[in-house]
Amino acid sequence: MEDDKLVKRCQVGDKEAFQELISKYHPFVYKFLIKITANEDVAEDITQETFLKLIRNIEKFDVHGKAKFSTYIITISKNCYIDYLRKEKKFSQDLAIDENINAEDINTNTESIVLEKIYSKEVKKELENLSEEQKLAIKMKYIEGLTLKEIGEKLELEPKTVKSRIHNGIVKLRKIFEGGDKL
Known part of the structure; x- marks a missing residue:
């Protein structure tokens, strides 16, 4: 107020x-x-x-x-x-910007922070170092713009499993960018 x-x-x-x-x-x-x-x-x-x-x-x-x-x-x-x-x-001009990014709880929302960087070449390079499952789930969610349910249907997985893969991949990316570590 x-x-x-x-x-x-x-x-x-x-x-x-x-x-x-x-x-x-x-x-x-x-x-x-x-x-x-x-x-x-x-x-x-x-x-x-x-x-x-x-x-x-x-x-x-x-x-x-x-x-x-x-x-x-x-x-x-x-x-x-x-x-x-x-x-x-x-x-990267070939990526669509996800205008639905919710910055509401930016201090605790790891995904928002990594999402901002997903458009840079550096992140795209580091994305390749994730496991195939994490990389695919993140690309489908943030680059293709699919929902967890749609990704789950395509990969024949439960949406909770997809969400977990995305979360774990983003946590790994965040560690790289906060500490400069390699995977």
């Missing part, structure tokens, strides 16, 4: 409210971007771009809608990161 009041003040041009909002969310956005970029300078640049876009588009946030403000700002930062990847030619 506090965020809604702050956003309403921002929407009417209250500069102090903007400063409060930025102070409150800068660490949240920066930490998210550090996790997906693994580069402090890039994370800071994208954080700045995120807040510039937020300031320019604050009126688009519906304080009475379903989405939390934290989800809105993480979505902006995710899109800024994707723009950065495109500019750096690290974005």
Whole structure:
């Protein structure tokens, strides 16, 4: 509720409210971007771009809608990161972007963090080091956009088994990117 009041003040041009909002969310956005970029300078640049876009588009946030403000700002930062990847030619044009990524619980959602990186060449390379079962399940879910049920039907597996393979593969990928370890 506090965020809604702050956003309403921002929407009417209250500069102090903007400063409060930025102070409150800068660490949240920066930490998210550090996790997906693994580069402090890039994370800071994208954080700045995120807040510039937020300031320019604050009126688009519906304080009475379903989405939390934290989800809105993480979505902006995710899109800024994707723009950065495109500019750096690290974005693979043949992959479809899954616009249904839920950034709601970004601090605990390992899948969201890895999903952001799945479009980079580095992750595609590391994906090849997973077991065939994990690699196939992850590709079908995040690249082909299939549901757990659809993957299960194609592979003749229970959806819970598919979910487990995806989860375990993503955990392995996360360990690689957090610690620089090889599988």
